[in-house]
């Protein structure tokens with residue numbers, strides 16, 4: 001199937017038509033038309049008593065939606081910020097799809113966004129921080145508390161060792177209170193509110209190099 005310019009799919013095989021219709025191939029049948037024909041066929045079966053439509057609908061809904069909670073989120077692969085709907089059952093993410101109500105993408109996703117669920121469920125995905133000791137040839141899993149403590153200690157040590165309290169400007173020594181040894185990099189998945197807080201934290205630490213990389 002290929003999307004035509006109007007966004008509706010077409011199928012390139014001949015199909016049977018009623019006698020009153022001119023000969024048509026599926027190349028000319030839009031996806032909407034295809035659904036109409038399928039629904040018409042089901043209605044025929046229902047009218048002839050072969051299908052209990054209400055029961056089938058209820059069962060399908062139950063299977064698909066039972067115990068599922070939906071949460072809105074945004075794709076973290078680039079700064080376009082496409083909206084997504086994440087479905088969770090029993091605490092586990094079971095699907096991710098484009099959010100039709102989102103003003104940015106109206107339900108569509110690019111190939112990277114579509115692959116987000118596969119990335120989430122990949123066995124190669126790292127789910128814990130890792131540490132490689134100086135001189136060591138291997139990485140070891142560590143806890144988040146351990147990782148945060150290590151990062152905090154390194155920031156403190158580097159900041160103290162490289163602190164610039166004042167700088168000479170002309171004939172005056174003026175306070176600058178900064179370190180040039182640490183940089184801060186934001187990413188595409190950060191919201192405006194998170195970026196605001198990161199900026200505050202970075203400036204409070206005395207960092208001058210604060211940047212953003214919208215594709216990470």
Ligand code: SF4
Nearest residue numbers: 075077078082110113
């Ligand atoms: S990577 Fe694709 S789906 Fe994700 S935000 Fe960017 S354009 Fe949207």
